[in-house]
Amino acid sequence: MLILVSSAEINYLKEMRTSEYIKTIDWITNNLSHYNIVWLECFSNEEPPYLKGKFPFYCSNSHNKNYRNKGSNLGNSLKKFFDECEVDDDMSVQITGRYHLLDNYFFDTIEKNPGYDLYAKDDGHNQYFTGCFALKTKYLIEWVTETDWDYLNYAMINIEKSLWNYSRKKNLKCYEMDSIHMECNIFGNGNLDRIFV
Numbered sequence: 001m002l003i004l005v006s007s008a009e010i011n012y013l014k015e016m017r018t019s020e021y022i023k024t025i026d027w028i029t030n031n032l033s034h035y036n037i038v039w040l041e042c043f044s045n046e047e048p049p050y051l052k053g054k055f056p057f058y059c060s061n062s063h064n065k066n067y068r069n070k071g072s073n074l075g076n077s078l079k080k081f082f083d084e085c086e087v088d089d090d091m092s093v094q095i096t097g098r099y100h101l102l103d104n105y106f107f108d109t110i111e112k113n114p115g116y117d118l119y120a121k122d123d124g125h126n127q128y129f130t131g132c133f134a135l136k137t138k139y140l141i142e143w144v145t146e147t148d149w150d151y152l153n154y155a156m157i158n159i160e161k162s163l164w165n166y167s168r169k170k171n172l173k174c175y176e177m178d179s180i181h182m183e184c185n186i187f188g189n190g191n192l193d194r195i196f197v
Contacts, residue, residue: 002137003035003038024095039055074159092136093132098185120174139170
């Protein structure tokens with residue numbers, strides 16, 4: 001299983017963001033080291049010093065500063081990663097590096113319920129939480145390649161809705177997670193909310 005941990009090295013709330021990334025690195029090192037882990041940086045073109053070479057690092061160098069839709073930048077980063085890197089893992093997991101898994105519940109659920117194309121949590125608005133989801137790699141590649149991220153930015157369609165729409169269009173076999181067991185600090189324009197998903 002491939003685990004892509006995404007980050008965005010920006011100056012906004014940098015100290016808080018860095019501490020969140022370090023917490024995730026420590027947790028993944030202690031709990032998921034038997035998986036194929038890649039750190040995917042979506043903004044900067046340098047490996048952040050806190051990573052210290054613990055995981056393979058890939059910088060997409062695809063950030064579009066004109067995008068208002070952050071999900072479009074993540075989508076383009078994922079697309080560039082798969083365009084440039086060979087992946088032979090059948091299943092891929094995307095985790096937002098600032099969010100913290102509380103335990104192995106998400107991965108245990110996947111292992112106990114094999115045979116699905118997508119493992120994700122509906123956020124109650126006909127869209128999937130994208131802070132942590134698993135998708136068969138062939139479908140993840142197809143989704144990020146077929147999606148017009150410029151249009152999603154222009155139309156302000158979020159990545160969560162895009163994943164939901166793709167899963168319905170392709171009639172994917174989805175395991176609807178009741179919970180991810182993840183703690184997230186969500187902030188838009190300075191409004192910080194801590195949620196549990």
